[in-house]
Structure formats: C-alpha cells, structure tokens
Amino acid sequence: MSALNTFEISQEILDTTRLTIDDLKVEMAVYLYAQGRLSIGKARELADMSLWEFRHLLASRKISPHYTINDLDEDLATLREINRA
Numbered sequence: 001m002s003a004l005n006t007f008e009i010s011q012e013i014l015d016t017t018r019l020t021i022d023d024l025k026v027e028m029a030v031y032l033y034a035q036g037r038l039s040i041g042k043a044r045e046l047a048d049m050s051l052w053e054f055r056h057l058l059a060s061r062k063i064s065p066h067y068t069i070n071d072l073d074e075d076l077a078t079l080r081e082i083n084r085a
Contacts, residue, residue, distance in 0.1 A: 022048065029054070034063050 009024070019027065029047035032038040038046065044054035058065065 026057070030057065030061065030063065033058070033066075036066065040065070 009021075014020070014024070017024070026047045026049070029038065029043040032046070033040060033043035040051070040054065044051050047054055047057075049057070055065070
C-alpha cells in the first residue's frame with residue numbers, strides 16, 4: 001500500500017471558490033484527465049466516482065474520452081478475432 005500524501009488548502013480559498021473538498025477533488029480529477037495527466041481510472045478514483053458517473057460528468061462537460069489510434073487498432077483486431085471464432 002502506498003503512503004498517503006496530503007496538502008493544505010486554506011478555508012479562505014475554499015470559501016472564495018465556493019467548493020467543498022469533495023468538489024475540489026472532482027474538479028482536479030476532471031482537469032487532470034482532460035490534460036492527459038491521469039487515466040480515466042485514476043481520475044475517477046480521485047473524484048471518488050464510479051466509472052459510469054465520471055464518464056457521464058465528462059460528457060456533460062463536453063470532454064472527449066481519450067481514444068488513440070492504437071486503441072482503435074486493438075479494438076479492430078479484437079473484432080477480427082471474434083469474427084473468426
């Protein structure tokens with residue numbers, strides 16, 4: 001198990017942003033995912049949401065899922081294998 005790291009945010013900053021700690025975690029998760037800094041799995045973990053909930057949130061904010069050419073190639077290869085079976 002990894003060690004837990006923490007950092008402090010003043011109540012004044014939270015009050016100014018009108019965010020709770022949980023809201024801030026969600027905002028950080030969305031931002032880091034959109035920037036390609038976190039995978040969807042780690043981002044949803046940070047946001048403390050199910051994968052479905054996090055995907056729905058991303059869609060509501062018009063943030064596209066990360067889907068690369070390599071992902072497409074792998075999916076096509078899988079479909080070809082399924083059709084051969």
